[in-house]
Amino acid sequence: MNHDDNEPHVHSFWRRPAGMALATAALIAGFYMLREHWGHVLGYWPYLLLLACPLMHLMHGHGHGGHGRHPHPPGRTQDDKQ
Template sequence: MNHDHSQHDSGPKPFWGSRYSIGLIVFGAIAAYFLLSEHRAHFFGALPFLLLLACPLMHIFMHHGHGGQGHNHDGRQHPETSTPPQPPKIGE
């Protein structure tokens, strides 16, 4: 009895395509439900601090730090941040 294995993928399946990922998502949803239903006061008490924590994290990850302000990815400056050309001085 010969089986043709050429039709099956020989590589490993990715984690998010496996049945373990579905179990992890279901377990996480159940845990989130019980945490929010039983500890609602703690969650809402910590919410303002989580919003304050989101500000520096968004600054770091969305602005990519302070290294490249005013420059495109190719190194040129934005027109609104560059200095305008100065008019020639009289007598030059």
């Protein structure tokens, strides 16, 4: 990657002091929000876990890795596997 020495290096928002302060405040607020509402959150964990299963299958694409789609070495068939 070629960078000109004349161009100033622009940091992303999250690397700037304002971005770091915002991220820190969000983490602290999230921590206290979770502590105050832990009873409510804990009641939803089983449903969130059940919802995660189909979402993971959708996000990973072809189900269980595409059974039978892997190429076989020449001269060997699936019936030869034991």
